[in-house]
Amino acid sequence: MNIIIPIKQVPETSNVKMDKEKGTMIRDGVQTVINPLDLYALETGIQLKEKFGGKITVISMGPPSATKALKEAIAMGCDDAVLLSDKKFAGSDTWATSYTISQSIKEMGDYDLIIAGERATDGDTGQVGPGIAAWLDLPLATYVSKIEKVDETELVVERLVEEGYQKLQMPMPALLTVVKEISHPRLPTLRGKKKARVSEIPIFTAEKMNLKPESLGLNGSPTKVVKIDFPTVTRGGTVVKVEGETGVEEAVDKLLDFLKRKELI
Amino acid sequence: MNELWTIAEQKNGKLKSVSFELLSRGRKLADEMNAKLCSVLIGGPMKDETLQELFHRGADMAYVVEDERLEDFIVETHSNVLTDLIETYKPHTILAAATTSGRTMMPYVAIKVNTGLTADCTELAIEEGTNHLLQTRPAIGGNIMATIKTPNHSPQMATVRPKSSRPLPENTSRSGEILRVKLKEELVDARVKVLGIRKDEEEFANIEEADVIVSGGKGMKKEENFGMLRDLASHFNAVIGASRDAVDRGWATYPHQVGLSGKTVSPKLYICAGVSGSIQHLAGIKTAEHIVAINSDPDANIFQVADFGIVGDLFEVIPALNKKLEMEKGGAPDEI
Structure with missing residues (x-):
């Protein structure tokens, strides 16, 4: 698979930290990581590879x-990696991002499954996964919390939705976005780290992928x-300290007053 | 006349409340730009009289595509239907709720109709002169509020959080036109099949739509102690939430997790006990209307965002609070 x-x-x-004048993020000195929600996608993929x-x-x-x-993803157990990098991609919204990624996937061809995280913790839109499925016209299941069955051509998955868990049957190739409940991400292994260190990661540019320039960045x-x-982060609310024997009663009364004043009870 | 569409949702012939919340947002915007407010329902069979509530809650018109095969949300078919409606009737703006189906269908459709989409807007306005939809949303963990527009593409599309606006009061003198559009066979995508729905717990936690959330963190010390939170929750008809620490320790399940790697919530009241307030947790509750925190550490971050905080031992405070609430409910006298 x-x-x-x-x-x-x-x-x-x-x-x-934000540059208030430019309205951009100050990236200098900020440590970067794999989007934490993508780790569940990586773990899910690695488990499927181990089985199939x-x-x-x-x-x-x-x-x-x-x-x-x-490289961190390779250290966890992935095989290959591709970086889509070009100044022309800078400033892409979810539409342009899903276009660019979907074209690179077309370029690579042969796949059975695309697995993405539910959303990124910085942009927080959750739109790129469904967007890629739309560009590639793939069957899509979002919020997948469990892969129940996989065979050569078909998947049965559960989606975490408002009413509970919705069970879907879908053909492959397909695209899944997964939630945290699906797996416990593993840590990179020493062998994986060694492999990552020597891995060459090809860079795909706009030209290499034959992209429409008017759809980029x-x-x-x-x-x-x-x-x-x-x-402003601080709300400047009231804070009551419990002190002495009567403290608890007093604090609770004040809280109830607050809730009544705000018509919350 | 321009049309502003809001996407209604249904289950078993009943309209979900997000349908009305969107109409209340939509009514204001439609009036600002003198547009017709239309509710769009793609789902299972619906009775005319049920649909009247859409008009009572602000809609001027309803587009209804109903079929047994549309009862369950399947992104491919629902998106095909919405895309076809957009291409036929060319709305100016479309708003959907940021529910699991809205957040799945809207990005799919935005690609198909070649336009932009802004997720999880907290404020919407119409730009004077251009009639562009100004879409404001929190980004980068709630550190900024970004206002976004789609100047050169149509329609304008946005999703808004459930519970972020209230339905308009029901006005039964309002009425409107129902336009039923027949489901075209070629729009039915049979690749994905719904096999069923499973509920894990009796009361399935839907913290994203909850009005009141009572949340516990590491300070709860063990799973059994969530019992007192459930008692507290029962007074507010609240749903139980939990911090990542509490979920990782197995005291609550993932659907209850609040924060960046769980759910972002916007209840009217968020009560949390033993939650220190990591940046990730705070980012998940920033849009809550009122935050009440109970924690023994006076320096806990959670007090920075709390509207009301109690520094004290939660194992004393919560039982005392439950007792008082119990007394008030029973109509007991103020003094015992």
């Missing part, structure tokens, strides 16, 4: 430094950011 896993490199914490054989190719779109995330993105605001 050949599996493709698109991943994203994201800042390690969500506590990023085949190979896993990881793809990421980003600056040359995103090679680090791809900031200019090719239908959505435009027009304004950035910085919400």
Whole structure:
């Protein structure tokens, strides 16, 4: 079974510093990691490979430094990696990103399954996975929490939805986006790390993939950011300290007053 | 006249409340740009009288594509139907709820009709002069609010969080036109089949749509202690939430997890006990209307975002709170 896993490199914490004038993230000095929700996609893919054989190719779109995330994926147990990197890709929204990634997947051809994380923790849209499925016209299951059955041509999966778990049967090739519940990501092995270190990661540019220039990057993105605001984190609420014997009662009374004032009870 | 569409959702012939929440957002925007507000329902068979509530809650018109095969959400078929409607009737703007189906169908359709899409908007407005939809959303873990527009593509598309707006009061004197569009056979994609639905727990936790969430973190110490949180939750008809620490320790299951790697929630009231407030957790609750925190550590991050905080031992505070709430419910006198 050949599996493709698109991943994203994201800042390690969500506590990023912003350049307030430019409205961009200050990336200097910020540690980057594989998007934590992509780890579940990687683990799911590796488990399928262990059962059915085949190979896993990881793809990421980003600056040359995103090679680090791809190498980490190889260290976990993926086989190959491809980096989509070109100045022309900069500023892509989810439409342009899913276009670029889907074209690279077309370029690579032969695959049975694409597995993506539910969303990235920085952009937080969850739109690129479904977008890739739409570009490639693949059957899609989002929020997959369990793969119940796999055979040569077909999958049975469960999706975590509002009412519970929806069970779907779908043919392959298909695209799944997975949630945390599906697996426990493994740590890289020493052997994996060694392999990652010597892996050559090919870089796909816009030219190499024969992409439509008008569909790339900031200019090719239908959505435009027009304004950035910085919400204040601190709400400046009331904090009551429990002190002494009567403290608990008093604190609880004050809380009940607050809830009544706000018409919450 | 321009049309502004909101995507209605249904289950077993009943409209879901997100359908009405979207109409309340849509009504304001439609009035601002003098557009017709249309509710679009793609689903199983619906009675005319059920659909009236769409008009009572603000819609001017309803597009209804109903068929047994549309009862369960299947992204391929539902997207084909919506894409076909868009190409036929050319709406100016489409809003959908950021539910599991909205978040799946909208990005799929945005690619098919070649336009932009903004996820999880908290504010929507119409730009004067251009009538572009100004879409504001939190990004980068809630550190920024970005306002986004789609200047050169049509339709304008956005999803909004369930529960982020309230339905308009029901006005039974309002009425509107129901346009039933027959499902075209060629739009049915038979590749994916729904085999069924399984519920894990009696009350399946849907924390994204909850009005009140009572959440526990590492400070709860063990699974059994979530019992007192469930008691507290029962007073508010609340759903149980949990921090990543608590889920990783097996005290609550993943569907309950609040935070960046769990669910982003926006309830009217978020009560948390023994939650220190990691950046990831705070990012998941930033859009909550009111936050109440109970924690023994006065320096816990959670107090920075709390509207009301109690520094104290949760094992004393929560039982005391439950007792008082129990008394109030029973109509007991103020003093005992």
